[in-house]
Amino acid sequence: MEKQKIILDCDPGHDDAVAILLAAGSPQLDLLGITVIAGNQSLEKTVRNACRVVQWIGADVPVYAGCDRPMVRPQIIAKDIHGESGLDGPVFPPLAKSPEEEHAVPWLIRTLLESDGDITVVTTGPMTNLAMALRLQPKIADKIRRIVLMGGAYANGNVTPAAEFNIIADAEAAHVCFTAGRPVTMVGLDVTRKVLCTPEIVRRMAASGTCASRLFVDLMRHFCRTQKEVFGWPGGPLHDPVTIASLLDPALLTVRPMNVQIELRSTQSYGRTNCDYFGYLGLPATADVAIDIDVGRFWDIIEEGLRRYPSAG
Secondary structure, eight states, X not given: OOOEEEEEEEOOSHHHHHHHHHHHHOTTEEEEEEEEOSSSSOHHHHHHHHHHHHHHHTOOOOEEEOOSSOSSSOOOOOHHXXXXXXXXXXXXXXXXXXXXXXXXXXXXXXXXXXXXXXXXXXXOSOSHHHHHHHHHOGGGGGGEEEEEEEOOOSSOOSSSSSOOHHHHTTHHHHHHHHTSSSOEEEEOHHHHTTOEEOHHHHHHHXXXXXXXXXXXXXXXXXXXXXXXXXXXXXXXXXXXXXXXXHHHOTTSEEEEEEOEEEOOSOSSSTTOEEEOTTOTTOOOOOEEEEEEEOHHHHHHHHHHHHHTSOBOO
């Protein structure tokens, strides 16, 4: 089977870290590189975290540092969820893995231009890196097979009543990406809130006994606690890995084509993904919006991914 070529643009972040575990270990995916953005924490910390995860699992994947701030708005981070380091919880060994010298944006441009148009770009943080690449070199749009993002919601946000974190952190960037004319799959809070990593799930994954499952457990103990403290969830919604899982099993998500527009002008609803669920506007669909998920299958995919790694020893 030919591997799907992907680029993972992320801001680790506990759930981003699990997305890296899933993508790097899959025999179905060819992870060409990890581009990193400021989001869950500052760029310095998110880049360090991406390198820590890649080093932990022994993956031969380059990491590229990208933009350290949004295109227009002031920067926000999610320290209340992900902690001071952005990956609070695990105790990592001394870091030997370093990011590449090339900036993420020119690397994205070069890699996409040199491709056969067969690369899926997965974003699990603010979309600034991809948006900047599209603005600097619009020709790359035709080279993107599909954009798959964790972000937005057709119902309720998680930063404001209207907006989800990854979109509100740089709504202008999201607008650029949604209007680039490429196929988009939006994996929003409407489905990711259904995959709660409860204590039972943590125990299930711990039984795998691999180096990846050990990291998963250490990550989730912190992530689930802060999610409960901030939102009252009985477990942490494992948002970002849903993007990767949906590539591994296209039947995982139920999607509905919708016209999606990013709200940029409202003071109350800045960052909202305005999804025309019922087609009121009569406008063409611009994204396949996830509206449901096979929760049991999702956790099977996570477990299968963790079991692919060597024993924790």
